[in-house]
Amino acid sequence: MAPKAPKNTATHLRPWIASYPEGIVWDAELDTRPVHEQVLAACARNPSATALDFLGGTTSFGDLAKKIIAFAGALQRQFGVKKGSRVALMLPNTPFYPIAYYAVLRAGGTVVNCNPLYTVHELSHITESAGADVMVTLDLQQIFEKAEKLVQAGHVKSLVVCHFPDALPLVKKVLFSVVKRKDLAKLKSSPIADRISHFHTMVERGEPPTPVVIDAHNDIAVQQYTGGTTGLPKGAQLTHANIAANMSQIDKWGCGLFYPPSKVVAVLPFFHIFAMTVCMNVPLCNGTQVVMLPRFELKALLNLFERTRANVLPAVPTLLSAIARADSATAEKLASLEVAISGGAALPNEVRSAFARKSKAVLAEGYGLTEASPVVCCAALRVASKPMSIGMPLPGTDIRFVNLESNQPVGIGEDGELQVKGAQVMVAYHNEPEATEQAFMDGWLRTGDVGHMDDEGYVFLVDRIKDLIICSGFNVYPRTIEEALMNHEAVEETNVIGVPDEYRGEAPIAYVKLRDGKAVTEAQLKNFISDRVSKIEMPREIIFKDALPKTLIGKLSKKELREEYQQSKASS
Structure with missing residues (x-):
């Protein structure tokens, strides 16, 4: 069983405490x-x-x-x-x-x-x-x-x-x-x-x-x-x-957001x-109304806002992107929305900016994983937070970053694997003792995500360890390339994977879906990102597709792209 977070609240050990929004206490009873x-x-x-x-x-x-x-x-x-x-x-x-x-x-x-x-x-x-x-x-x-x-x-x-x-x-x-x-x-x-x-x-x-x-x-x-x-x-x-x-942690982080008269939209599947x-759990246990849709359809979601005046929208980035890009999603139709919480995948800065042009709602990026019930970190829900950050650890949650090679904790600003302790962390995987042992390091849950913390306790993620691309001995993170490509006005979605490369060991390949009515060539896109990524990070190839594969909750999926690339090389 994962140990609970200790009660020591020394700010030098937990720099995020000093940056907590007013009224939130790290060691509050859960x-x-x-x-x-x-x-x-x-x-x-x-x-x-x-x-x-x-x-x-x-x-x-x-x-x-x-x-x-x-x-x-x-x-x-x-x-x-x-x-x-x-x-x-x-x-x-x-x-x-x-x-x-x-x-x-x-x-x-x-x-x-x-x-x-x-x-x-x-x-x-x-x-x-x-x-x-x-x-x-x-x-x-x-x-x-x-x-x-x-x-x-x-x-x-x-x-x-x-x-x-x-x-x-x-x-x-x-x-x-x-x-x-x-x-x-x-x-x-x-x-x-x-x-x-x-x-x-x-x-x-x-x-x-x-x-x-x-x-x-x-x-x-x-x-x-x-x-x-x-x-x-x-x-x-x-x-x-x-x-x-985890419900209690989220409740305290929300500073009353999940209480009546709030209405929480449930378009993500329970x-x-x-x-x-x-x-579901947080609002209903607080006596707050949950407004459901059986699946995501933009028109139905906009009608829901107009009909119910719902004010809280948990979402994934692809859903937020669909809202931000739709002409039908006007400021008037989104007027009731006060807080949108993005989770499930990294939130591209371009989507964040596009959404802000449509809605005055606070857009808070959160982070979690199934093994943590799931929320670990979240940006402030009532006030602005640092751009590109997943916020800070929730009350009662400890985190650290560990060097990928030495397994030693790293300092402020240094990249390492994010690891978690807290009362929300699972006890084990069912009938999987080896997987359970591998999931923990010295009692800390290993997340498989790479990032760092700044001196104010804000957390920034770089990428997944398994998505890391090793090019000529250098670490290349797909998210860096994806963020650069998303800045181009013609790009609607992008997903970057690593593939075998005879010279560099691995090389990045970018898949891109363009916006309707927009056109751009591979050479033009590479030129556009040339001052945003290094030569090592420059995609070996940019492949244009009409649609990019997604998981069943709407996250862009690298697994299908890797399989597709392998099949295309095998057939050629």
Whole structure:
């Protein structure tokens, strides 16, 4: 188990403390009560307030609590869910997700998040590794058919299926039933019909759950799979205290931002650790409304802002870029937005500047990883922060930078691997003792990210260790080249990878997507960045593409580009 951060608050050891925004204390006591207890307490405080808004259909905190409790009871009685039971959730953002999530925890079980866009092969690995006997999913055919195959293959024993139209407001429910009926799976004719239970009938039974005593610091609340870009995903085991501690850290950092009358937009998927914590757990446990979209569509998001006047938007850089570049995203439509929090990937300075021209909202870049529940650092949410910085460590979080060769801590301003200690750090990877051992160094969580801290405690990241390119013995960081290319007016997106080079060992290759209606040649782009990057950093080749591959939450992906490059060289 990773040790907790020590209580010594000496500013020479933690220079960021002196730069903390007013009112934030580093060693404030963290609330580690299990998240389901906190959300049920919030429901009891103000049962008539709106907890969830899904496409205009609303759920009050009182109704949310009733459904959580009823579903928890049904999971216990029907499936024997108890401490140690793994329950898989394969759901997009709908009211079903928070109900199922908190109900599993209330029943004593562990949530295993499954991305509905994953292939059956990827889902098979996760469910088999976790030992999840029960999966909660939707009756949308596109999603259900994957769950059905998992049951047929023996990776999951039983399904709880939610009826998608039940999540919609009345008019949309009727329209969906008429126009989109073909999108729904025919459950009665499914070859696994005898192993399907219906969510609504389980909730309607209203069976109260039996009490479960949770050991917050040892019982696993969420087993979140991560690291699939370099092999099979590993299950990061996050205790109830890990998740609650990170919620408490974010809450203190927000200085009241996540309390009513705020409304938090959940367009990022709850099955991703960033959205699970920042878009769902933190606001709901504070009695704050969450406004959901099942997926990102610009028009729907802009309509959401106009309809709900939501003021907090957790996002990934590609989403912010789409807003910044869209003519339809006017200042008037974004007028309610006060704070946008960028996470999941590095935020290019060009996107930051373009977004600032559209909205007066504070744009704060944060940083985290699944193994830290996930947030480690964040720029200030109420006041301006240093440009290009991921901000400072959250309260109760310690960080250090370690030399990549000597493994010794480096000084202020020197680049090294970012390492983390804190109450939010996972206990281990599930059934992966070697990977767990490699994930820590002297009790510090290794992030695999390279960066440094300035003398005021602001953190700056350079790149991922695995993305580092060694050119003629020199370290070349793709992000440096990407930032230079993004400054050109014709460039919409770019991604840089390292490839084998007979002379230099490795060389950078840049992939570029141009903005609509813009044109530029490879020679012109190289000339443009010649005063921004060194000769060592200059891309050997710039390849133009109509679209760049992205991960399922919208991060630009280097994995597919490396595979594409290898295939193109093999075929030639």
